[in-house]
Amino acid sequence: MNSKASLSMDSTHIGPLITDKEIGPLSSKIYTKIVEHILQGGFGQAGKLPAENELALSFKVSRSTIREALYRLKVDGVIESRKKAGTYVIKNPAQTLVAAVPIKNFDDIEKYYSFRSCIESGAAASAAENHNEDDLKALEQALSELNSALQSGSAGIDEDVVFHLAIAKASHNPFFVQNIETSVAPIRQFIELVRTIDDKKSSPRISATQKEHENIVDAIRKRAAKEAAEAVMLHISNAKKRIFEGTILP
8 A cells, every 4th residue: 555645554543644635624534534544444353443642643633623523433333432442443434425425427426436446455455465365266266257257248247246345355354345245236326327328348348357357366366465456446447437438347
């Protein structure tokens, strides 16, 4: 992961700090940063947040601002405070996001792809670092079945979901797994939307999609975390372009 451009994956420091370009109340900005960090698995499998004073130091804001952000997370049911034990993540914030923001138009699709790129690049980087042989076999099997589906003329919707879920499972991070699972519905939704526009699938596009998937698997196989994340981001960026060009390739 690129630490200078995004959140540090150290659970005790989740900078970078808020920039002047980000609009809205300061507590809302902190809320967003913490949600992003949760979605990227930044608090580990236990999901324990740093203490308020540590968060305040990390973001260079007051503890009262941190409390406001944490209160909103508690109201949303994302975290809970346990007496003498600390604050823990109890719900994937993606579940709330998916339920609250249905995909209805192309603008929603574009925003969803930005969200998806953030989550899935993190999952791929983690998979590169943490996968075992069984995970790799499952990922290669999912890739083979997806390629077969695309070659047969199918949109490969089910196979594509299985492939990306296999990446999340290889991360051994339950937050990534849960997020991909809860993203299945909107993925189907916008693919079905595009199907009404254009049902044609060209060989060059199929080949390009297959190559992108293979590059992701190769990077994970080599345990190249940065390369895996970049391969996923490129794939998702290209997938978004294909959506707006009127293709239904996943």
